[in-house]
Amino acid sequence: VSEERRAPFDPIAGGHAPRREEAAVEFNRIVAFSDGVFAIAITLLVLGLGISGGSADLTHALLGQEADLLAYVISFAVVGRVWIAHHRFFAALERFDSTLMGLNLVYLACVVLIPFTSAVLGDYEQHPAAVILYAINLILVSLAFQAQIVYAYRRDLVWPQAREFERRLAGPANLVVAIVFAISIPIAFIDTLAAKLLWIVVFVVGTRVEDRIASLGGSRSD
Amino acid sequence: VSEERRAPFDPIAGGHAPRREEAAVEFNRIVAFSDGVFAIAITLLVLGLGISGGSADLTHALLGQEADLLAYVISFAVVGRVWIAHHRFFAALERFDSTLMGLNLVYLACVVLIPFTSAVLGDYEQHPAAVILYAINLILVSLAFQAQIVYAYRRDLVWPQAREFERRLAGPANLVVAIVFAISIPIAFIDTLAAKLLWIVVFVVGTRVEDRIASLGGSRSD
Amino acid sequence: VSEERRAPFDPIAGGHAPRREEAAVEFNRIVAFSDGVFAIAITLLVLGLGISGGSADLTHALLGQEADLLAYVISFAVVGRVWIAHHRFFAALERFDSTLMGLNLVYLACVVLIPFTSAVLGDYEQHPAAVILYAINLILVSLAFQAQIVYAYRRDLVWPQAREFERRLAGPANLVVAIVFAISIPIAFIDTLAAKLLWIVVFVVGTRVEDRIASLGGSRSD
Amino acid sequence: VSEERRAPFDPIAGGHAPRREEAAVEFNRIVAFSDGVFAIAITLLVLGLGISGGSADLTHALLGQEADLLAYVISFAVVGRVWIAHHRFFAALERFDSTLMGLNLVYLACVVLIPFTSAVLGDYEQHPAAVILYAINLILVSLAFQAQIVYAYRRDLVWPQAREFERRLAGPANLVVAIVFAISIPIAFIDTLAAKLLWIVVFVVGTRVEDRIASLGGSRSD
Numbered sequence: 052v053s054e055e056r057r058a059p060f061d062p063i064a065g066g067h068a069p070r071r072e073e074a075a076v077e078f079n080r081i082v083a084f085s086d087g088v089f090a091i092a093i094t095l096l097v098l099g100l101g102i103s104g105g106s107a108d109l110t111h112a113l114l115g116q117e118a119d120l121l122a123y124v125i126s127f128a129v130v131g132r133v134w135i136a137h138h139r140f141f142a143a144l145e146r147f148d149s150t151l152m153g154l155n156l157v158y159l160a161c162v163v164l165i166p167f168t169s170a171v172l173g174d175y176e177q178h179p180a181a182v183i184l185y186a187i188n189l190i191l192v193s194l195a196f197q198a199q200i201v202y203a204y205r206r207d208l209v210w211p212q213a214r215e216f217e218r219r220l221a222g223p224a225n226l227v228v229a230i231v232f233a234i235s236i237p238i239a240f241i242d243t244l245a246a247k248l249l250w251i252v253v254f255v256v257g258t259r260v261e262d263r264i265a266s267l268g269g270s271r272s273d
Numbered sequence: 274v275s276e277e278r279r280a281p282f283d284p285i286a287g288g289h290a291p292r293r294e295e296a297a298v299e300f301n302r303i304v305a306f307s308d309g310v311f312a313i314a315i316t317l318l319v320l321g322l323g324i325s326g327g328s329a330d331l332t333h334a335l336l337g338q339e340a341d342l343l344a345y346v347i348s349f350a351v352v353g354r355v356w357i358a359h360h361r362f363f364a365a366l367e368r369f370d371s372t373l374m375g376l377n378l379v380y381l382a383c384v385v386l387i388p389f390t391s392a393v394l395g396d397y398e399q400h401p402a403a404v405i406l407y408a409i410n411l412i413l414v415s416l417a418f419q420a421q422i423v424y425a426y427r428r429d430l431v432w433p434q435a436r437e438f439e440r441r442l443a444g445p446a447n448l449v450v451a452i453v454f455a456i457s458i459p460i461a462f463i464d465t466l467a468a469k470l471l472w473i474v475v476f477v478v479g480t481r482v483e484d485r486i487a488s489l490g491g492s493r494s495d
Numbered sequence: 496v497s498e499e500r501r502a503p504f505d506p507i508a509g510g511h512a513p514r515r516e517e518a519a520v521e522f523n524r525i526v527a528f529s530d531g532v533f534a535i536a537i538t539l540l541v542l543g544l545g546i547s548g549g550s551a552d553l554t555h556a557l558l559g560q561e562a563d564l565l566a567y568v569i570s571f572a573v574v575g576r577v578w579i580a581h582h583r584f585f586a587a588l589e590r591f592d593s594t595l596m597g598l599n600l601v602y603l604a605c606v607v608l609i610p611f612t613s614a615v616l617g618d619y620e621q622h623p624a625a626v627i628l629y630a631i632n633l634i635l636v637s638l639a640f641q642a643q644i645v646y647a648y649r650r651d652l653v654w655p656q657a658r659e660f661e662r663r664l665a666g667p668a669n670l671v672v673a674i675v676f677a678i679s680i681p682i683a684f685i686d687t688l689a690a691k692l693l694w695i696v697v698f699v700v701g702t703r704v705e706d707r708i709a710s711l712g713g714s715r716s717d
Numbered sequence: 718v719s720e721e722r723r724a725p726f727d728p729i730a731g732g733h734a735p736r737r738e739e740a741a742v743e744f745n746r747i748v749a750f751s752d753g754v755f756a757i758a759i760t761l762l763v764l765g766l767g768i769s770g771g772s773a774d775l776t777h778a779l780l781g782q783e784a785d786l787l788a789y790v791i792s793f794a795v796v797g798r799v800w801i802a803h804h805r806f807f808a809a810l811e812r813f814d815s816t817l818m819g820l821n822l823v824y825l826a827c828v829v830l831i832p833f834t835s836a837v838l839g840d841y842e843q844h845p846a847a848v849i850l851y852a853i854n855l856i857l858v859s860l861a862f863q864a865q866i867v868y869a870y871r872r873d874l875v876w877p878q879a880r881e882f883e884r885r886l887a888g889p890a891n892l893v894v895a896i897v898f899a900i901s902i903p904i905a906f907i908d909t910l911a912a913k914l915l916w917i918v919v920f921v922v923g924t925r926v927e928d929r930i931a932s933l934g935g936s937r938s939d
Binding site for chain 1: 748749752753755756757759760762763766767768775776779789790793794797800801804808924
Binding site: 082083086087089090091093094096097100101102109110113123124127128131134135138142258 | 299302305306309310313314317371374375378381382385386388389392393397400402403406
């Protein structure tokens with residue numbers, strides 16, 4: 052409490068990066084804001100579903116939604132996974148500065164696009180352009196996340212225990228996502244469903260690998 | 274504070290499930306994320322209401338909204354109830370791991386569908402397909418919740434005081450919801466309104482029973 | 496901390512109402528959920544504004560939005576005010592139980608309707624039905640809030656210092672809102688703008704009176 | 718804890734402004750509510766993007782979205798920046814009162830309009846009226862923020878260490894935003910793209926200057 056009274060005013064920006072304990076309220080606000088954006092973005096995915104009010108044959112209209120539903124399932128899994136990765140990254144942060152806040156906003160701007168690109172993916176299931184748009188969106192998300200990881204590592208913003216973990220494992224694991232989505236772009240020209248299946252396969256495998264990696268990081272910190 | 278300094282980096286996943294106190298910030302973030310998704314989903318229910326801007330006879334258009342309003346009331350009660358059950362389940366958790374986080378995301382994916390299926394329920398009041406779609410949605414919500422309860426019980430993630438309560442009472446109470454919605458599916462083919470009335474009756478009775486059960490759990494923990 | 500370990504599992508419902516300190520996490524979760532719903536509902540008001548994408552004369556289309564903008568301003572002020580009142584009520588709570596949680600959900604269900612009734616108010620500025628719909632919505636909000644105040648008072652859930660304040664001042668102040676909106680219903684048949692102006696006048700006067708009342712409560716608690 | 722027990726009921730309004738520690742829960746609730754509104758408003762920007770479901774040539778339709786995308790990028794940067802400034806202002810607050818809460822609501826009402834004015838900006842790229850509407854919106858945001866800064870300074874609600882910083886630097890930096898948007902209005906009549914480029918240039922320069930200013934404030938408080 053005494054420490055809190057000593058430096059109650061601490062604008063986030065500045066030459067020095069405030070330590071997490073020193074500016075706990077501010078740090079929590081950034082985390083809460085990011086989580087709020089994630090929670091809203093993931094919930095807005097439902098707006099991609101929707102049938103026009105005047106359908107004569109409801110059963111037929113609902114069964115025709117399978118592309119929308121597939122896009123919903125893919126995007127929910129993707130946003131959920133991206134959120135968990137972001138969650139882990141912020142758990143590994145010891146300090147932050149205004150540049151990291153800016154990078155985080157750029158990253159969130161890419162995440163918030165997902166409900167839009169996901170809706171396009173559901174509405175234009177046969178179009179390679181829809182798959183490519185979605186892939187570009189997720190490549191941007193990965194790169195913006197990578198920028199945060201690299202910056203935090205270079206500026207020593209990460210807990211010492213987590214430094215190696217971030218550099219050797221979390222960073223490469225994230226780049227794999229970008230590479231897989233890049234590979235899916237040429238595949239989309241041949242078959243759009245094949246591109247989506249590739250995402251799902253990589254997602255299921257990647258999730259297991261990522262959890263294994265995170266568990267290594269966890270045992271190393273003990 | 275010293276404990277926090279000992280293990281500041283704790284990726285949620287891994288072989289061991291972090292205890293709630295050890296990873297309080299992370300646990301709260303998951304709870305806050307889930308609550309955020311619930312709050313957004315329950316508020317998006319209002320988008321199911323809506324009259325086209327050019328209605329000549331507003332009074333008539335508003336009075337014709339009674340199916341939308343019924344769907345809104347049912348869904349608000351359902352999501353509210355589901356949220357309270359989720360709230361109680363997380364209050365009973367002592368620890369968590371990455372699998373539980375994944376199951377929770379699957380569960381939230383089912384919850385987020387409710388604004389869509391509720392809007393369909395309001396727009397197509399006479400169609401059995403709308404009632405069936407809604408019933409399937411809530412059966413999925415119940416099963417995804419059951420998966421969390423069973424997993425948490427098997428992996429000993431629940432406070433010892435709450436273990437019996439979860440297994441004997443909360444789990445079965447949740448399955449009753451799935452069964453009632455399953456029963457309402459054949460009824461919907463005969464009369465859609467009867468199916469909805471069944472939900473309401475079970476909801477009112479179920480709420481009282483559930484509160485009684487929770488109160489038993491409460492007094493047992495004293 | 497020791498107290499937390501003694502009774503870590505405390506389902507909200509039950510014969511006894513948990514004290515705020517005993518179940519601080521649970522209480523905060525309910526408050527955060529309510530605040531989240533308020534924040535989303537107030538932000539969704541912007542969806543009431545909107546011009547069709549193909550307007551040839553944008554300036555004309557924007558200037559024709561003055562009814563939508565008036566509805567937006569009224570609703571933002573109303574929801575903001577309702578939130579502050581709710582905020583004060585929860586600050587005065589010492590304990591809570593499952594019935595209060597249920598009443599709070601009913602109340603939130605009425606609040607969430609405001610973006611819908613506000614959009615109707617903006618789109619059908621000349622129709623008494625739009626004014627009446629909005630007035631009924633706010634009467635329901637007031638009554639649902641009154642139910643919470645009365646229940647909390649009867650069950651002794653309010654801090655002793657705040658008890659008199661709640662009963663003598665906050666309750667009556669809230670009922671005045673219901674009465675004003677009830678009075679505006681017959682006025683709407685004569686002139687819809689007059690009804691809206693009445694709301695604004697009462698709002699400005701009421702806000703000053705309410706702050707005076709709250710300040711009395713504040714000095715009394717010293 | 719003892720202090721909390723001494724004055725558990727503290728209605729926010731009243732003659733005296735509660736100190737931040739005395740009413741930490743209430744203060745956090747206001748901050749969380751504001752952050753929630755920001756998070757939702759920034760996420761709703763995605764609704765400005767959107768192509769009609771029946772486009773025959775998706776690639777063409779997507780490439781025609783560059784005005785919508787520019788509006789999205791500008792608005793995400795603007796709302797993000799406005800949020801950081803609000804964030805810093807609240808970090809500098811020692812106390813608050815009901816007038817500041819009211820001013821904050823007026824300010825949020827202006828912020829919430831941005832998803833609407835941003836969507837108009839994207840849909841009517843060639844119309845000066847769209848640029849002017851957006852500029853007016855941001856001038857209102859700046860003025861409503863200035864009102865909070867001036868009020869907090871006059872009523873001594875700011876931490877002593879931050880007082881000079883707020884008056885000499887944060888206030889003027891905010892007014893520059895209002896002036897730049899005012900200057901862009903006549904430019905919009907000549908060229909709408911030039912007006913938008915002016916915003917972007919000032920945004921990039923302004924961000925660096927603002928961070929420099931904040932860093933001065935930070936080192937001064939050491």
